[in-house]
Amino acid sequence: MITNEYINRAIDYILNHIDEEITVEDISNYCCFSRYYFSRIFKMETGESIYEFIKRVRMERSAFRLKVEKDRSITDIGSAYGYSSSNYSSAFKKHHNMPPYKFRRSIVHKSMMNPVFRNTQTELLTWQECSEKITVEIFEDCTVIFERYKGSYGDLSVHWGAFLDKYKEYITEQTRILERSYDDPAITLPDKCLCDICIDAPAGCTLENICTIKGGRFAVYHFSGPVEHIYSAYQNLFSVWLPQSKYKIDDSYGFEIYKKTDCGSRHMDIDICIPVK
Structure with a gap:
């Protein structure tokens, strides 16, 4: 459980501004702590540094957009999270172990494997159903x-x-x-x-x-x-x-x-x- 009020405040700020340019200093200042002190307690509470958390959430939220916004271009999605086309592809591949276009092609198939209850089969209905x-x-x-x-x-x-x-x-x-x-x-x-x-x-x-x-x-x-x-x-x-x-x-x-x-x-x-x- 994440109980620290200021850590939760920082997480909320990051989640609500993930499509903007966010720095460790921004988060520390928002919570009224020094960068060094707040970085230390953030990692103690969450297991990730502020920078790692921001980068991971940005990569995963953009991946989610690739999944649900199939008619939106990869370049547009990357740009919405602050990346140029080449930088986004490189950062995405480093995090997800594949480039964005391959991820988009494979994510529906991957989503069929239930990672929460692994022995449960995932069934996709028709749009009408x-x-x-x-x-x-x-x-x-x-x-x-x-x-x-x-x-x-x-x-x-x-x-x-x-x-x-x-x-x-x-x-x-x-x-x-x-x-x-x-x-x-x-x-x-x-x-x-x-x-x-x-x-x-x-x-x-x-x-x-x-x-x-x-x-x-x-x-x-x-x-x-x-x-x-x-x-x-x-x-x-x-x-x-x-x-x-x-x-x-x-x-x-x-x-x-x-x-x-x-x-x-x-x-x-x-x-x-x-x-x-």
Whole structure:
């Protein structure tokens, strides 16, 4: 768990400005610490230096764009993250072990291999079948109590139990349970995936670990099935529905709303909410 308020503030700043030129000094100054001190505590908390984290997120977010924006040129995507055409190809190949054009050709096939539950088969639906499960909805901003984790999404059930017990006094029948994931595990290594587990914060809540999940227009995949198949639902959104729909993925991050969970059977009803424009 990443508990340091300033580290989380730095991570939020990086994630929200990843398509801009960001330096270690920018992050240190934003959090009001010296570069040396903040670089040290950032690496202690996250396992990565600030520079490594920025570079990795930039490479992985651009790779995600290659995956879901199939009609957008590689040069345009690289440029959006601050790279010239040749520099982007070189940096991308160094990080992903293949040039961008090969990655784009192979990513759908790679996405069929579930890295979270390796023995679970990923099934891609037709666009029509996906559309029957998806609605486009408008959400308001919501304030949540959250804890942030870095690691495999497959381990979250353990953290969820502890989280819900820790904040049980804030939970009522109206409280929503949400999960905000920042990475596509088909692209990001499992041990580097970021996730916030959240509940609605009651009015007047004075806890320090509160943040706002921004609202807007979202494509909502209404999922019902075993937890092992949630990965398939995401891949159907990313690889089937989005590329063929009239919508484009927005720059903010998505989240899940837990509707119903059966811990015994591991069956879940959740809404997977992906920002679109």
